[in-house]
Each structure stands twice: as structure tokens, then as C-alpha cells.
Amino acid sequence: MPTFKIPYESLDPLTIGSAEDDSKVYRDELELEIDDANLLAAIYPDEPEHLPDATAAAAAALEAPVDGPRFSELIAGGKSVAIVIDNQFRPTPQTKLLPAIFDALEAAGTTDAVVICANGKVFPMSESDIEQKLGRDNLDRMERLGIPFLQNDPRNAEAYDYVGVSSRGTPVWVHKEVMRRDVKITIGQAQSNHWGAGGGGKLIMPGVSADETIESNHCNLVPSPATHYGAYSGPMRSDIDEIASMAGLDATMNVVLDTRGRVIFINFGAHPVSHRQAIEHFNSIYAYESPVPEKGQADIAICGVFAPTDHLFFHTGWGCMSADFVLKDGGSIIYCSPSPGVHTEVGDFPGLALMDLMKPYMPATPENYQRVLKDIHARQIQMWAGCIWVPIYEVMTRKHLTMVTLEENLELAADIGMDATTSLDEAYAAALARHGADAKVIVLPFARYQLPENAIRMTPHSMHTPVGAHV
Amino acid sequence: MPTSEDIRGATTIVELLKLFPDGRAAQLMSRLAWPCAHCGGAFREPLTLAAKRHANDPRAVLVAFRALADGTLTDELVEEARRKVAA
Numbered sequence: 428m429p430t431f432k433i434p435y436e437s438l439d440p441l442t443i444g445s446a447e448d449d450s451k452v453y454r455d456e457l458e459l460e461i462d463d464a465n466l467l468a469a470i471y472p473d474e475p476e477h478l479p480d481a482t483a484a485a486a487a488a489l490e491a492p493v494d495g496p497r498f499s500e501l502i503a504g505g506k507s508v509a510i511v512i513d514n515q516f517r518p519t520p521q522t523k524l525l526p527a528i529f530d531a532l533e534a535a536g537t538t539d540a541v542v543i544c545a546n547g548k549v550f551p552m553s554e555s556d557i558e559q560k561l562g563r564d565n566l567d568r569m570e571r572l573g574i575p576f577l578q579n580d581p582r583n584a585e586a587y588d589y590v591g592v593s594s595r596g597t598p599v600w601v602h603k604e605v606m607r608r609d610v611k612i613t614i615g616q617a618q619s620n621h622w623g624a625g626g627g628g629k630l631i632m633p634g635v636s637a638d639e640t641i642e643s644n645h646c647n648l649v650p651s652p653a654t655h656y657g658a659y660s661g662p663m664r665s666d667i668d669e670i671a672s673m674a675g676l677d678a679t680m681n682v683v684l685d686t687r688g689r690v691i692f693i694n695f696g697a698h699p700v701s702h703r704q705a706i707e708h709f710n711s712i713y714a715y716e717s718p719v720p721e722k723g724q725a726d727i728a729i730c731g732v733f734a735p736t737d738h739l740f741f742h743t744g745w746g747c748m749s750a751d752f753v754l755k756d757g758g759s760i761i762y763c764s765p766s767p768g769v770h771t772e773v774g775d776f777p778g779l780a781l782m783d784l785m786k787p788y789m790p791a792t793p794e795n796y797q798r799v800l801k802d803i804h805a806r807q808i809q810m811w812a813g814c815i816w817v818p819i820y821e822v823m824t825r826k827h828l829t830m831v832t833l834e835e836n837l838e839l840a841a842d843i844g845m846d847a848t849t850s851l852d853e854a855y856a857a858a859l860a861r862h863g864a865d866a867k868v869i870v871l872p873f874a875r876y877q878l879p880e881n882a883i884r885m886t887p888h889s890m891h892t893p894v895g896a897h898v
Numbered sequence: 899m900p901t902s903e904d905i906r907g908a909t910t911i912v913e914l915l916k917l918f919p920d921g922r923a924a925q926l927m928s929r930l931a932w933p934c935a936h937c938g939g940a941f942r943e944p945l946t947l948a949a950k951r952h953a954n955d956p957r958a959v960l961v962a963f964r965a966l967a968d969g970t971l972t973d974e975l976v977e978e979a980r981r982k983v984a985a
Contacts, residue, residue: 546938547938548937548938548939549936549937549938550935550936550937550938550941551938551941578938579938580938581938581939582939582940582943638939772916773912773915773916773935774915774916774918774919774920774921774923774924774935775919775920775921776921776924776935776936777921780924780928780935780936781928781933781936783928783929784928784931784933786928786931787931807952807953807982809933809937811933811937811939812933812936812937
């Protein structure tokens with residue numbers, strides 16, 4: 428009987444998403460024997476070699492844009508520059524990318540620049556987080572060059588400029604310190620995800636947008652069935668890119684990271700073309716040919732997690748939405764995630780922090796999902812957090828989710844009403860008991876990255892407007 | 899350890915979290931279905947304003963957090979604080 432290795436990785440609670448210290452990355456594996464007769468597919472991505480020098484690659488990308496002007500041309504003539512970077516829960520190695528930007532700014536003689544963290548509505552980074560995220564050398568250099576570091580402050584109305592209303596009805600306020608700069612760029616991780624994709628314009632919205640903008644976009648567009656893994660042309664991602672265009676985002680630097688958090692691709696160029704190219708590259712590695720047309724949907728999906736941001740199930744659990752595509756309704760997701768929690772300057776948060784927001788709506792049923800939708804409409808659910816737990820909850824209304832996790836998470840899981848155990852063998856045996864000895868099993872060891880190719884929607888479909896209704 | 903006297907309506911979310919480094923304030927917020935412990939938006943919001951924004955009774959919320967500090971928090975107090983009230 429073949430044995431499959433399921434990554435069961437996590438980060439030290441004292442470190443952050445872009446940890447460069449491998450001693451703070453816990454790379455455990457679980458093993459599971461699956462009978463050949465049960466195996467529908469086990470999908471392990473074929474990852475390329477990582478780039479040996481991310482800083483050099485970033486410098487080269489700045490001067491070889493995939494579209495639009497070179498960075499040196501963009502900033503020439505004393506233009507002011509806003510550099511928007513991602514936060515502590517994204518693994519982008521800003522320590523290695525920012526030196527290439529600062530070299531260019533120094534060469535151009537730029538005197539007005541700012542680095543601003545796209546933390547959206549997530550709590551700001553602490554001093555320690557900032558040092559880990561940006562690096563001491565970069566912070567010292569910023570001080571020398573007079574480049575301030577700011578973080579988003581979404582409920583401070585004074586901090587935002589009104590930009591307009593997007594075509595999907597999102598009122599847009601973007602941080603003044605970004606808006607007032609001549610040149611605006613983002614540096615982030617390109618990844619397909621359950622909002623369509625991460626990175627690029629997403630660092631503008633929600634990254635440096637006001638509370639009202641974030642909640643309006645998320646409340647309206649997260650629950651849409653057209654917002655899903657790989658839906659680059661879906662309503663959520665399209666609204667994000669439109670808002671970034673409205674804000675005047677010039678260009679994006681995009682990295683694709685492998686499952687060990689190493690840079691395997693980097694590009695730079697005009698928004699949104701360069702980000703789109705990075706997503707296409709990501710999909711060329713991590714999207715897989717769906718076995719469903721030939722073999723049907725699985726009864727059981729076994730999902731693993733990999734380290735780059737794995738403190739909280741809130742961040743590791745996104746693969747529930749990608750596994751959903753290849754799993755029958757009524758099927759079982761077994762999600763292996765240690766989720767050790769995270770230490771912040773305002774206290775320790777357990778591995779299921781923020782997942783507890785679903786507790787008032789448990790058990791996950793179609794009827795209770797209507798309560799969720801009504802409370803989103805009433806703005807009683809904050810969708811900056813709901814944009815993750817609500818999609819997981821929606822999947823749970825149709826599929827049985829069992830979490831395989833650390834013992835310390837079992838009590839909170841039980842309190843929330845989530846099924847959890849410390850044993851993959853036990854979870855698998857229970858799933859086989861539910862679905863029978865002939866159950867079909869799919870293994871998605873890096874579920875948060877993996878998506879079936881037939882879920883990808885890069886090009887908008889034409890709108891089927893009922894023209895006759897207006898005549 | 900904090901006492902009930904340390905907690906006022908003007909105590910901000912971030913101050914509350916710091917008063918309970920063991921995470922008990924964050925846990926109580928999650929029992930109220932508040933994401934405030936993780937929210938950059940509400941970080942510096944006073945407790946009673948946060949209660950109002952979440953459509954909870956500010957007095958009941960204040961009582962619950964003070965009881966947390968005094969070690970007298972009960973399920974009944976949490977339920978009272980959880981209850982949604984008209985704006």
C-alpha cells in the first residue's frame with residue numbers, strides 16, 4: 428500500500444511570515460497509507476529551482492519591465508515615490524527586494540519617498556515585526572535617505588483621500604501618503620487564491636484603503652459564487668484591480684514563492700499586466716489537470732500545509748476552498764495544520780484565532796449560512812476577517828471538515844464546533860467509515876497553492892445583460 | 899494582574915489586550931464575536947465605542963470586562979454582553 432507524505436509545517440509563534448531563519452520553521456510531515464484502489468490522485472507540484480539572488484533578480488526586473496516604462500524612467504526627474512509592501516502575514520522577502528528599489532531611488536536622486544505597509548484592517552506590525560519584515564539594514568538606509576515607514580490606519584478618516592466609486596459600486600478612499608506621490612508601486616506575492624489572486628493591486632485595496640472601502644468591497648463581492656480560486660476575472664479581483672487603477676497604481680513588482688518560501692519568479696511592470704503575468708506563471712506551476720472529468724469527484728481530500736505563513740488556521744485553511752472543486756458535496760476534507768498560534772506585542776493568539784467568529788453560526792448548515800449572509804448585509808460581520816472564515820464556513824455547509832492539529836487547539840475547536848483531532852490516521856479512518864471502503868481519495872499536500880486548471884478564469888466573460896428588460 | 903478599576907469605557911482595545919497578555923481579553927472579544935483583537939481598524943477604539951459599533955450594550959460589555967479582571971466573569975455576564983441591542 429503506498430504511503431504519502433503530507434506536509435505539516437508551521438512557523439515559530441515568535442516570528443513572522445517572511446522568516447529567513449530556518450530554525451524558526453518547523454518542517455514536520457505526516458504519513459498516510461492509502462490503498463491503490465482508493466486513490467483518485469496525489470498531486471505534488473513540480474517546482475523549479477529558486478533564484479540564487481533575489482536582490483539581483485529584483486534589480487534586473489526593475490529595468491526589464493514586462494510592460495510599461497523601466498523603474499528608472501518612472502522615477503526620473505525628481506518624482507516622489509510611494510512603495511507599498513505587504514505585511515507580517517505574507518512571506519514576501521522584502522528584506523531582499525527593497526535594496527534594489529533603494530539603489531534605484533538613490534541613483535535617481537529621489538528626495539521624497541515613503542514605504543507603507545499594506546496591512547488593510549489587520550493590526551499593525553510591532554517594532555520587532557517591522558525589523559524582521561524590512562531588515563535592519565534597510566531600516567537604517569531608510570533613515571539615512573529620509574524615507575518614512577507607515578502602516579495603514581483604516582479608521583482614521585483624516586488619513587485618506589476620496590478617489591471615487593468603482594464600477595461595482597465600491598466607494599474608494601486610499602491613503603493620502605500613497606495618493607500624493609507621483610509614482611506608486613507595490614511589492615508583493617502573486618498567488619492564486621479564493622478571492623481570485625493575491626498581490627499586485629491588492630496591496631492598494633485592501634492594503635492601503637479605508638475601512639469603508641474594504642468592507643464595501645468584501646461584503647458585496649466575497650460571497651459571490653464567481654469569486655473563487657483562480658477567478659482572476661471574477662468580481663472581487665476585478666474590483667480590486669479597478670480600484671488600484673483609480674488610485675493611479677503605476678507598476679507592481681511580483682514574486683512567486685515556492686512552498687519553502689523561496690523566490691522562484693520575479694517580475695516588474697505596469698499595473699495590471701505584470702501581476703497578471705506573475706499569476707499565469709504561478710498557475711503554470713501549481714494548477715493541476717483536474718482528475719474530475721475522467722474519474723469523478725473525490726469523497727475524501729487530504730490537505731497539508733507548508734510553512735511560509737502558517738501560524739493560524741485562518742491563513743493556512745484557504746485550501747478548503749480549492750479542495751472544494753474536486754470533492755463531492757457531502758465529502759470530507761481532512762486538513763492537516765499544526766496552527767501553533769502567534770505571539771504579538773498585544774498578547775498571544777491561539778491557532779484558531781478568528782475562526783472562532785463562526786461560532787455563533789454553528790453548526791454550518793445552508794440555513795445558518797443565510798444568517799451569515801443577513802449579518803453581512805447588516806454589517807454585523809466584519810468582512811476583513813469574514814473574507815476568510817465565511818468562505819471556509821460556506822464549504823463546511825456542504826462538506827465535512829476535520830482538522831488534524833496540535834493538541835492545544837482541540838479545546839477551542841470543540842468550543843467553536845469544529846471537528847479536530849491530533850491523528851491523521853484516526854481522521855482518515857473516520858472518513859472511510861463515513862464514505863465506505865470504496866471511497867475515492869485525493870491528496871493535495873500544498874492545498875493552499877493548488878487549484879484545478881479548469882477553475883482558472885483569466886479573461887472576463889461577457890455579461891449577459893437582459894437588454895430587453897430595459898426596452 | 900489588572901483589576902476592574904483598570905478598565906474604563908475609555909480603555910482602548912489595544913490597552914485591554916496589553917492588560918491581559920495571557921490572551922483572556924482576546925478570548926472574551928471572540929466570545930462576543932468581535933474580531934477587534936486582530937483588527938487594525940479598531941485598535942485604538944475605546945471599549946464602549948467598540949461595543950456600540952458592534953451593536954452590543956456598552957454597559958454590559960464594560961461589566962463583563964471588569965468581571966474578567968476581577969475573576970468573576972460568568973456565562974450570564976457574557977450572554978448579556980453578547981446580546982445585540984438597537985442602535
